[in-house]
Amino acid sequence: MSASPEAAGTIYDIGYRHYDGPRLGRRGAVMAVVGAGLRAIFGLGRSGRSKVIPWGTLILATMPAIVAVAIRVLAGDLIELYSYDSYLWQIGALLPIFVAAQAPELVVNDIRHRVLPLYFSRPMSRFDYVAAKLGALSLALLSLTLLPVLVLFTGRVLAGDDVVGAISNEAGTLPAIVGTGLIHALVLASLGLAICSLAARRAYAAGAVLAVFLIGSVVGEILAEAGGFADVAPFLNPLAIMDGTRQWLFGGSVAESPVRAADVPLALYGLATLAVTLGAWAVLAFRYRRISV
DSSP: OOOOOOOOOOOOOOOOOOOOSOOOHHHHHHHHHHHHHHHHHTTTTSOGGGGHHHHHHHHHHHHHHHHHHHHHHHHGGGOOOOOTTTHHHHTTTHHHHHHHHHHHHHHHHHHHTTOHHHHHTSSOOHHHHHHHHHHHHHHHHHHHHTHHHHHHHHHHHHHSSSHHHHHHHHGGGHHHHHHHHHHHHHHHHHHHHHHHTTOSSHHHHHHHHHHHHHHHHHHHHHHHHHSSOTTTGGGGOHHHHHHHHHHHHHOOOOTTSHHHHOOSOTHHHHHHHHHHHHHHHHHHHHHHHHOOO
8 A cells, every 4th residue: 555645735926025125123113003092092092982082181171271262363462361371270171081091091901902912022121101191181281281382372472462571571471381281291191090990991091090089178178168188188199290290380370270379389289299109110111011921
């Protein structure tokens, strides 16, 4: 009985080609994650439903500045709706909503669907991944914390009879405007990502972010009205902590802020802001160090 002939293999050319272009390396990988994060946050390339919250909050955050500029043009200096100091506090309710809705988009699904090994198979470390996600959310938040105030600034300059003189008068406020926007964006992004990285589902992450801000604000107001706790109340609300830091660094008070009623050194708000940010980074480092790839 003769042995059966060995089956011969066949190689098919299905059209795949090797990549011969430039290798962008670690920096290119980080920037790609940042770009993908921004597209995910603002719903670019996705359905219209995913664009409602990010673009809606951006419009709502910018609209008061546009209205204030229009009134200033029509009524001059007779009516002053918003100041640079109070603007972010006035739109503060929109900031947690934006973070709660968009921060889970960046981290929850990656952990849940176990795609992190794909990220780390490239020249990207865990630190790079977290930094890229943090950068994407911070840049997105700048659209709410910086852009509307710059609209207010631009409107005031253009509404003046002497544009050159108005620029000279308003230019001194730019460091405070930019600094305040950066602080709010970085702290909110750090806190939001830290909370969302611990959640198993996007709904849980969003609820946890809103709970931190809502409970802190409500409990702080209750303590402030109870008497004797006005000095503690601002430190329960992340937005009040950042407003205190703004006052410490750049001056200017907000009548509605609990910081005004508290009798504590403003430097304590700066320390609290630093503690919140470093604590959030520590949570992120611990969380992603434990994830096995």
